[in-house]
Amino acid sequence: MYNGQNGSRVRSGTLFVDMNQRTYDRSFWEQLWSKTLREQPDKVARRQPNAHLVAEARNLLPGRALDAGCGHGAETVWLAAHGWQVTAVDFSASALAKGQSMAEAAGADIAQRISWIEGDLASWTPGQGQFDLVACLHVHVAGSVAEMVQRMASGVAVGGTLLMVGHRPVDPATGAATAAAGQVQVSVETAVGALDPLRWEVAVAEERPRAIAGTGVDAVILARRRP
């Protein structure tokens, strides 16, 4: 069902443990997805696409997009429905299967615009300059965040867009720990520091409260690859 490419189906070397001693590796996500899809399939299917992605992608001309860490594909299907040719990567086979069935339910024209890839983003690398949009939303990083940002950025074509979003572990307004306390995801400082200003114009680099009160803060980074 899935294409193999650039490290896909490599046994996960991803290992990250938060302060609650949770390990966000392939096995953790596969178990979480398979339990959630078994117990709450309708809730998953109803989830709206990420508001940051919708707000930013609305202003772009559809082209080739990478959804890195696509989960069950709410954003992937939204992009395909808006004319994008999407490559969707995740290491949870259950999430990918759900995404594929949702895309098929949305229509053959949408499903045929998506390639689903089972791959580990700890090593999976997009083809150089292959995408007009690379989106990587709420993915835990096992190794260096800067390296991951640069690897995802390498997939963006000249004139294309990189969108990275991460939960912040601490609320900057209050200093209180959020639900993502102890987790490593992309931050504004690390993403901006990882992007060479000669090659990237950073259009958005800010922390935004999440839409639902009490659910924390997201780091949102949107950068354009300079010609």
Ligand SMILES: C[S@@+](CC[C@H](N)C(=O)[O-])C[C@H]1O[C@@H](n2cnc3c(N)ncnc32)[C@H](O)[C@@H]1O
């Ligand atoms: C919090 S969910 C976010 C899903 C979606 N991007 C969104 O914003 O709703 C994180 C997703 O990233 C995937 N993921 C986490 N680490 C990964 C890795 N190293 N390689 C591939 N997928 C990964 C998980 O399986 C999960 O589907």
